Amino acid sequence: NGGSSTDHLEYVSAGWYPAWKSTEFPPSKISWDMYDMVTFAFALTTEDPSKLDLAGEDKTLTAFATEAKSRGVKSLLSVGGWTGSMYFSTHMATQKGRDTFRKAITDMVTQYKLDGIDFDWxxxxxxxxCNAFAPQDTANFLSFLKDLRADPAGKDLVLTAAASISPFFDANGVPSTNLAPFGEIFDYLAIMAYDIYGSWSPTTGPNxxxxxxxxGDKAVGSGESxxxxxxAAGFPIKKLxxxxxxxxxSWHVDTANAMTGNALSxxxxxxxxxxxxxxxxxxxxxxxxxxxGEQEGPTGIWDFNGLIDAGWLMSDGEASQSHAKYLFDDCSKTPFLYNETSQTMVSYDNAESFAEKGKFIYDNKLGGFAVWHILGDSSDNILLDSIHK
Structure with a gap:
C-alpha cells in the first residue's frame, strides 16, 4: 500500500495512539499488525501559529514514526483534539496565519519523517x-488545505480529518451542504461516532x-445517521x-431507575x-x-480492557454475570452493564457491537474504521479481531 497518498486501500484499519500513555505503553507495544495507519495524538495548537505543542512527547513521536516505518504502517500526527483546538480558527483567519501554520506542520512532518497529518479540529x-470559532472557519480550512496540497511538502502526504457526526458548520452556524471539495483533498475522514451520550446528557444512553x-425522541445521532x-453533504463514502x-x-443510576421489567433501561x-x-x-x-480552566473530576470512562481488569467483563470479553446485569441493546447495537451494588451503569462496545459495525462498513462500502483509541482493546485484540471479520 506504499507510494503516494492516493493509493487507497480497499478497507482501512486505523486508530489513534494516546501519547500521554507512553510511559506504560511505548510505541513498541502497539499491535502494529492490526493496522494500516496509526495516528499519534496529539500535537496541540498554540497561540503562535509557527509552533505546535507535543505536550512533552517529542521522543515518543520519534520512536512512534520509526516503529511504524519498520512495521510497514503509515504514521500520522493528529493536530488538535478536544483541548488542542483552541487556536485553529485564529491561525486559519488570514493568509499569513495559514502560511505560517502550514509551515509549522510540514516542518514537523519532515523532522519526524511522518507519512501524514490528521486534522482533529x-x-x-x-x-x-474552549476553541475560538468564527463564521469563515470552514471556508478558511478549505483554503488552508488547498495550499497544503499545492505545497511540495504537502502534496504526497496522507491527509485525514476527525470530525463530528455533523458536517463542518458553514458561515450560518449550521452543517454545510457542500463539502465535496474537502472530499477531493482528504484521503480519509473519520466520523467520531462516539461520545453521543455521557454525563452531560439528560439520560443514560449509548456512547x-x-x-x-x-x-424515538431520545435519538441524538449514530454511526448510520x-x-x-x-x-448528503457530498463527501465520498469510500473515504469515510x-x-x-x-x-x-458510566453513570450513577438508582436501582429503581435501572430496569424496565426484567431488562436494563x-x-x-x-x-x-x-x-x-x-x-x-x-x-x-x-x-x-x-x-x-475547567475543574477536572471523575471521568467515568473505562477502556474495554479496563472493564476486563476490573471484573465487569471476563477475559474473553463476555459480561461477568456475577458482577453485572447485561443488555445488548438491539436498537443501537451496543451493550450495557449495570452493577447493583455500586449502582453504576456502563455503555460500552464489545465483540458483538464491533462485528455489527464491521458489517455496516462492509455493506455500505465505507473506507474502513478508526478506533479511539488503540490501547483500549484487550491484549488479544478481541474488538479488532471482531471488526476485521
Whole structure:
C-alpha cells in the first residue's frame, strides 16, 4: 500500500495512539499488525501559529514514526483534539496565519519523517472545549488545505480529518451542504461516532450507537445517521472511516431507575451529583484544572480492557454475570452493564457491537474504521479481531 497518498486501500484499519500513555505503553507495544495507519495524538495548537505543542512527547513521536516505518504502517500526527483546538480558527483567519501554520506542520512532518497529518479540529465554527470559532472557519480550512496540497511538502502526504457526526458548520452556524471539495483533498475522514451520550446528557444512553432510528425522541445521532449526513453533504463514502470506541462511559443510576421489567433501561434517569470513578481513578485521586480552566473530576470512562481488569467483563470479553446485569441493546447495537451494588451503569462496545459495525462498513462500502483509541482493546485484540471479520 506504499507510494503516494492516493493509493487507497480497499478497507482501512486505523486508530489513534494516546501519547500521554507512553510511559506504560511505548510505541513498541502497539499491535502494529492490526493496522494500516496509526495516528499519534496529539500535537496541540498554540497561540503562535509557527509552533505546535507535543505536550512533552517529542521522543515518543520519534520512536512512534520509526516503529511504524519498520512495521510497514503509515504514521500520522493528529493536530488538535478536544483541548488542542483552541487556536485553529485564529491561525486559519488570514493568509499569513495559514502560511505560517502550514509551515509549522510540514516542518514537523519532515523532522519526524511522518507519512501524514490528521486534522482533529473540534470544531469549525462551533464551540468545542474552549476553541475560538468564527463564521469563515470552514471556508478558511478549505483554503488552508488547498495550499497544503499545492505545497511540495504537502502534496504526497496522507491527509485525514476527525470530525463530528455533523458536517463542518458553514458561515450560518449550521452543517454545510457542500463539502465535496474537502472530499477531493482528504484521503480519509473519520466520523467520531462516539461520545453521543455521557454525563452531560439528560439520560443514560449509548456512547457509540450504530443506529438511532428506533430511539424515538431520545435519538441524538449514530454511526448510520452521521454517514448519511456526510454523504448528503457530498463527501465520498469510500473515504469515510467509521470512528469506533474501545471504551465506555458510566453513570450513577438508582436501582429503581435501572430496569424496565426484567431488562436494563438504556435511557435511564441518572444522578448527576454522583460521578462514578473511571479507570485508574480512586477516591483519593487529585484532579487538576484542564487547559480550558475547567475543574477536572471523575471521568467515568473505562477502556474495554479496563472493564476486563476490573471484573465487569471476563477475559474473553463476555459480561461477568456475577458482577453485572447485561443488555445488548438491539436498537443501537451496543451493550450495557449495570452493577447493583455500586449502582453504576456502563455503555460500552464489545465483540458483538464491533462485528455489527464491521458489517455496516462492509455493506455500505465505507473506507474502513478508526478506533479511539488503540490501547483500549484487550491484549488479544478481541474488538479488532471482531471488526476485521
Amino acid at each position: 473540534e470544531h469549525p465554527n462551533q464551540k468545542g472545549a 457509540a450507537p450504530l443506529y438511532s432510528t428506533c430511539a 452521521s454517514v448519511k449526513a456526510w454523504t 472511516l467509521l470512528g469506533v470506541a474501545a471504551y465506555g462511559r 438504556p435511557y435511564a434517569t441518572f444522578d448527576a451529583t454522583i460521578k462514578p470513578l473511571g479507570e485508574g481513578e480512586t477516591d483519593s485521586t487529585v484532579y487538576g484544572v484542564d487547559k480550558c
